Every structure is written in structure tokens, then in C-alpha cells.
Amino acid sequence: MRDAVVRTLTELAPQHPEMLFLTGDLGFGVVEKFAARFPHQFLNVGVAEQNMSGLAAGLALEGHSVFTYSIGNFPTLRCLEQIRNDICYHDANVKIISVGGGMSYGPVGMSHHATEDLAILRSLPNMTVFSPGDLWEAAEAARYLVKQKGPAYLRLDKSAAKLNPREGEAFIPGKIRTVQEGLDVTLAATGGILGEALRAAEILAGQGIRSRVLSVHTLKPLDTATLITAAKETGGIVSIEEHNVDGGLGGAIAESLMECGVVPRFFSRIGLRNTFSSVVGSQQYLRNVYGLDAEAIARAVSAKLVRAVSSVA
Amino acid sequence: MMATEREMEFAAGLVNLAAATADTRDLAKKIRQHALRMTNAGGGSHIGAIYSCADLLAVLYGGTLRVEPAAPQSPTRDRFVLSKGHAGAGLYAALAERGFFSLDKLATHYQDGSELCGHVSHELPGIEVSTGALGHGLSIATGMAYSGKLKSAAHRVFCMLSDGECDEGSIWEAALFAGHHGLSNLIAIVDFNQLQGLGRTSDILRLDPFADKWKAFGWDVREVDGHDHNLLQQTFAEVPFASDKPSCVIAHTTKGKGVSFMEDTVLWHYRTPRGAEFEGALAELEVA
Numbered sequence: 001m002r003d004a005v006v007r008t009l010t011e012l013a014p015q016h017p018e019m020l021f022l023t024g025d026l027g028f029g030v031v032e033k034f035a036a037r038f039p040h041q042f043l044n045v046g047v048a049e050q051n052m053s054g055l056a057a058g059l060a061l062e063g064h065s066v067f068t069y070s071i072g073n074f075p076t077l078r079c080l081e082q083i084r085n086d087i088c089y090h091d092a093n094v095k096i097i098s099v100g101g102g103m104s105y106g107p108v109g110m111s112h113h114a115t116e117d118l119a120i121l122r123s124l125p126n127m128t129v130f131s132p133g134d135l136w137e138a139a140e141a142a143r144y145l146v147k148q149k150g151p152a153y154l155r156l157d158k159s160a161a162k163l164n165p166r167e168g169e170a171f172i173p174g175k176i177r178t179v180q181e182g183l184d185v186t187l188a189a190t191g192g193i194l195g196e197a198l199r200a201a202e203i204l205a206g207q208g209i210r211s212r213v214l215s216v217h218t219l220k221p222l223d224t225a226t227l228i229t230a231a232k233e234t235g236g237i238v239s240i241e242e243h244n245v246d247g248g249l250g251g252a253i254a255e256s257l258m259e260c261g262v263v264p265r266f267f268s269r270i271g272l273r274n275t276f277s278s279v280v281g282s283q284q285y286l287r288n289v290y291g292l293d294a295e296a297i298a299r300a301v302s303a304k305l306v307r308a309v310s311s312v313a
Numbered sequence: 314m315m316a317t318e319r320e321m322e323f324a325a326g327l328v329n330l331a332a333a334t335a336d337t338r339d340l341a342k343k344i345r346q347h348a349l350r351m352t353n354a355g356g357g358s359h360i361g362a363i364y365s366c367a368d369l370l371a372v373l374y375g376g377t378l379r380v381e382p383a384a385p386q387s388p389t390r391d392r393f394v395l396s397k398g399h400a401g402a403g404l405y406a407a408l409a410e411r412g413f414f415s416l417d418k419l420a421t422h423y424q425d426g427s428e429l430c431g432h433v434s435h436e437l438p439g440i441e442v443s444t445g446a447l448g449h450g451l452s453i454a455t456g457m458a459y460s461g462k463l464k465s466a467a468h469r470v471f472c473m474l475s476d477g478e479c480d481e482g483s484i485w486e487a488a489l490f491a492g493h494h495g496l497s498n499l500i501a502i503v504d505f506n507q508l509q510g511l512g513r514t515s516d517i518l519r520l521d522p523f524a525d526k527w528k529a530f531g532w533d534v535r536e537v538d539g540h541d542h543n544l545l546q547q548t549f550a551e552v553p554f555a556s557d558k559p560s561c562v563i564a565h566t567t568k569g570k571g572v573s574f575m576e577d578t579v580l581w582h583y584r585t586p587r588g589a590e591f592e593g594a595l596a597e598l599e600v601a
């Protein structure tokens with residue numbers, strides 16, 4: 001995803017001289033080409049994320065369109081107050097890119113796992129939150145952000161669902177992308193874990209369960225209409241996120257449906273539960289450990305479906 | 314049109330800053346009087362912190378800053394960031410006196426529905442950014458200054474910090490950056506009153522050798538009496554002190570300056586001037 005985004009920014013930089021790319025000393029092997037081609041639009045601010053975020057706000061107030069770049073929690077939680085006060089309150093044109101969403105940096109350890117960022121960033125006024133599920137969504141979100149003004153967060157995963165856009169498909173920010181149709185259950189995923197959701201849908205299909213799979217690439221603003229339709233048309237909704245469930249995608253869906261008075265036949269949140277990812281291992285290994293892999297998702301869904309059906313009967 | 318002419322005037326050094334000294338003293342007095350009434354009426358605090366920098370604000374808004382009250386967003390204006398946002402009432406008073414908004418507005422400070430919150434707010438014309446959480450302003454100002462360099466713009470960016478605020482690591486992140494990039498269009502002014510929230514900076518967290526710290530971070534530093542208008546005007550007229558470095562003015566000040574019983578006490582960081590204390594302070598300011 002990271003490469004797809006940097007490629008997009010590199011493509012658009014010449015038409016957008018107001019664009020600046022700031023990195024907190026990260027992006028080895030990723031940002032060099034951009035830096036070499038656009039030295040006046042690139043700045044390594046050093047390992048200083050608070051300053052990077054305040055600086056970005058100052059630059060944005062002077063008319064620049066600023067991207068800040070780092071990994072995990074460094075460009076978000078480390079400098080949260082700068083994001084809240086300096087960027088969001090001033091509605092400054094700053095887009096925060098974090099690579100390493102969820103447990104992308106598996107064996108490196110919990111310091112590098114972003115598992116509360118979505119909940120925290122989406123709670124900030126004026127903030128738009130993107131969490132793409134495949135390379136196309138990541139690149140399109142970046143393309144949109146170059147032109148869009150205002151604070152935004154782009155959470156990039158190391159993993160990505162292996163999908164291709166349909167012929168003529170347009171990326172619509174703020175609109176959930178239905179990647180597979182089905183009526184028995186809705187699997188709503190955000191981020192690269194969308195790949196697990198798709199594989200879970202295959203497993204479920206083997207059991208005769210037809211899943212609707214949604215990619216919630218924009219967490220804020222949330223596309224409530226598509227969720228309401230899913231709640232009404234399908235047998236239940238399962239949210240899937242590589243993130244603690246409190247306040248994340250599951251929380252966001254629950255909030256918006258409750259407020260609209262729409263209750264799905266069943267609702268379940270798959271994600272970390274009040275947990276720091278302290279086990280050592282690859283992203284895939286950790287997904288298995290924490291019950292976030294395709295098999296675990298399929299198991300959870302079929303158990304829920306059976307229960308939901310029997311309680312109706 | 315006006316702005317361009319003014320700019321050329323400045324560039325040619327035709328504006329006589331010294332002539333403004335009497336005016337800036339008068340402005341400082343008015344800032345102190347307004348701030349006293351504002352904190353009294355609103356039950357606000359930080360009067361000591363405001364008095365500490367009232368002379369600095371008066372000199373800045375009495376001639377140093379190239380700002381146009383009629384065109385607060387003019388691209389050629391000097392930027393001023395009040396990082397010690399708790400001195401909001403002082404800045405509001407300076408701006409109202411300079412005509413950025415009406416003096417009547419000052420009476421709404423702290424009142425329900427007002428735009429004038431205790432910590433400085435960018436909802437008001439002439440205010441670049443909202444602050445209040447210490448340690449933010451210098452990074453924002455640095456971003457503004459970096460942008461100015463990118464555009465080869467002539468305006469300067471001034472940022473006022475307090476000494477206790479320099480406990481914040483983010484100040485030093487910004488200082489390091491500005492020094493590294495030689496942002497000569499950036500001027501940090503530290504209101505060095507040696508008191509912070511609960512006591513003396515030397516007891517809580519030692520800053521000395523303070524000037525050396527800034528120098529070591531790549532800044533050119535001047536230490537001045539932060540209540541001496543002539544000296545402040547001269548000093549600000551000489552920025553940048555070096556053509557390839559950001560400038561730091563360490564202004565030695567007295568917290569609560571101007572009211573005898575408020576001077577150099579921690580009490581008046583938080584205390585609201587009321588009753589006899591309010592009247593006494595008003596009387597002292599009147600004869601000053």
C-alpha cells in the first residue's frame with residue numbers, strides 16, 4: 001500500500017507545487033525517488049513527530065498541502081495534541097499517513113502496532129479517516145487527498161486484499177465499497193484484513209452461506225446508508241478490523257445503526273478485545289493468535305448465524 | 314496597494330521606530346488596564362503572566378510588527394504566534410487597541426457566548442493561531458517561517474514563549490529544526506520571568522544556562538530587559554541578528570510587572586484581582 005501511495009504522490013507532485021511531504025525520518029527505500037525528484041517538496045524533519053505535526057499545521061496555514069509520514073503510532077498518538085489543537089482545530093490542510101496499520105510490523109513488537117489509532121483519530125472533529133483494504137483503494141485515497149483540503153488520516157496496511165477494481169469502477173470517498181454480493185451475512189472489513197474477510201467468505205460459501213463483503217475504506221465520514229441496507233437485507237453484520245474493537249470500525253457501525261434505529265439480526269465485532277498484541281510473530285501469525293484470520297472469522301460467523309437462526313425459530 | 318507601499322517603506326528603513334516609544338508605553342499601560350478589568354470581570358487568572366509580557370506586546374504591536382488592522386490576512390504581514398496562550402487577555406487588549414476589533418469586545422472576555430476565551434483564540438481577527446497547551450507555538454511558527462523561506466517572502470514570524478513552557482520537549486524539537494534550517498525569518502521571544510505555575514523555574518526544572526542552550530541549537534541570542542521599551546525597539550529593529558540563523562530574544566521580565574503586590578509572586582499566576590486588590594491595582598496602574 002505504502003508504495004502505491006508514494007507512487008501516486010510522486011505522480012501528482014508536479015501538478016501540485018503546494019504539496020509538501022514531511023517524514024519523521026522513515027521511509028527507507030520508499031521516499032528516496034520522491035525526494036530526489038522534488039527536493040523542494042520533500043522534508044525529513046527528523047525523529048520529532050510533535051514538531052512535524054505543529055510544523056505541518058504552520059505550513060498548511062500558509063497555503064501548503066502537507067503530508068506527514070511515519071509508521072505505527074508515531075505520526076498519530078505520539079503527537080495527538082498537536083493533531084487535535086494545531087491541525088484539526090485550525091482545519092489545517094494536513095494529511096497524516098501512517099504505514100503499519102494494525103499488526104503489519106508483526107515481530108517488531110507492540111510499540112509498532114497501531115491498534116487504537118482508528119478509534120482515537122476518528123473522534124477528532126474535522127478529521128477524515130481512510131483505511132483502505134487494497135492497493136487500488138490506497139492509491140485512490142491518496143489521489144483524493146492531494147486535491148482535498150482539510151485534516152485527514154490515511155492508515156496503510158502492509159497486507160492488502162488481492163482485488164482489482166471492476167471495469168469503470170470509481171473510488172468514492174465516504175462510500176463503502178461492496179466487493180462481493182450476498183444476503184446471508186455482511187462482512188464489513190476495514191484495512192488489509194479485507195483479504196481475510198474475502199477468504200472467510202469463500203469458506204462460508206463452501207457451507208452454503210453467501211456473504212456480502214464490504215470494504216469500509218472510509219471510516220469517517222461513515223457511509224450509514226450502505227450499512228442500513230446491509231442490516232435490512234442480510235442476516236447479520238460482522239465487523240472485522242485489525243484494531244481494538246472499542247471505538248473502531250465495530251463501534252462506528254454500532255453507533256450509526258443504533259442512532260438510525262436499525263438493528264441487524266445479529267451483530268458481532270471481530271478485532272482485538274482490550275488487548276495489546278504482545279505475542280511475537282508475523283502479521284499472519286498474529287492474526288491466527290488473535291482470532292482474526294479467515295478460518296476464525298468463518299467459524300465465528302457460522303456460529304453466530306446458527307444461533308441467530310435458532311433464536312428466531 | 315497600501316500594503317505594497319508600506320512594505321517598500323519598511324524595506325527602505327524609512328519608518329522611525331524610536332518615535333513610537335511614548336506610544337508603546339501608553340499601549341502597555343492600556344494593555345495592563347484592560348487585562349485587569351477583563352480578568353476581574355470574568356473571574357480569570359494569569360494576570361501575572363500577562364503583565365510579564367505587556368511591554369513586549371506593546372512594543373511588538375506598537376510598531377515592530379508589520380501588520381495592518383484593516384487587512385489582518387494580508388499575505389505580507391508579519392506573523393505573530395503567542396505560544397504562551399494563557400496571556401490571551403494581553404493580546405486581545407493589544408489587538409483591540411490597534412483596531413483589529415472593537416474595544417467593546419474586550420468586555421466579553423470569559424463571558425457566555427464570547428469569542429474571547431482565556432487562552433488565545435484564532436476566531437479573532439489578527440490572531441494567527443489558537444494556543445493554550447504549552448509547547449505548541451514554536452513548531453507552528455517554524456512551519457510558517459519555513460514556508461516564508463520557500464516562497465522567499467519578506468515577512469517575519471515572531472513567536473512568544475514563556476520560560477516554564479521551555480520544559481516542554483516539543484520546544485526543543487522546533488528549536489533544533491529552526492536552527493538546522495537557518496530560519497533567519499523566525500524570532501523567538503522568551504518571556505523569562507523565572508516563575509512558572511507552582512514556583513521558581515530554578516527550583517522546578519533548571520533552565521540555565523538558558524542562552525547557551527539556544528546558541529547550541531543554532532540560534533543567535535540577545536538578552537534584554539523585557540520592560541525597557543527603547544531597548545526592545547532597538548533589539549527588534551535589528552532582527553535577524555545573523556543572516557543565517559533564527560533569532561532568540563531572551564527578555565528578562567518580572568511576573569506581575571506594574572502592580573507592586575503582584576510582582577514576582579507565584580500567587581498572581583492564578584489569583585483573580587477582586588475588591589480592594591482590584592482597586593489597588595487599578596490605582597497603581599493609573600499613576601504609572
Ligand SMILES: Cc1ncc(C[n+]2csc(CCOP(=O)(O)OP(=O)(O)O)c2C)c(N)n1
Pocket residue numbers: 361362365397399445446447448475476477478479504506508509510511568582
Ligand atoms: C501542556 C500544558 N501543560 C500545563 C499547562 C498549565 N499551565 C498554564 S500556565 C503554566 C505555567 C506557566 O509558566 P510559564 O510557562 O513560565 O509562563 P508564565 O506564566 O510565567 O509566563 C502551566 C503549567 C498548560 N497550559 N499546557
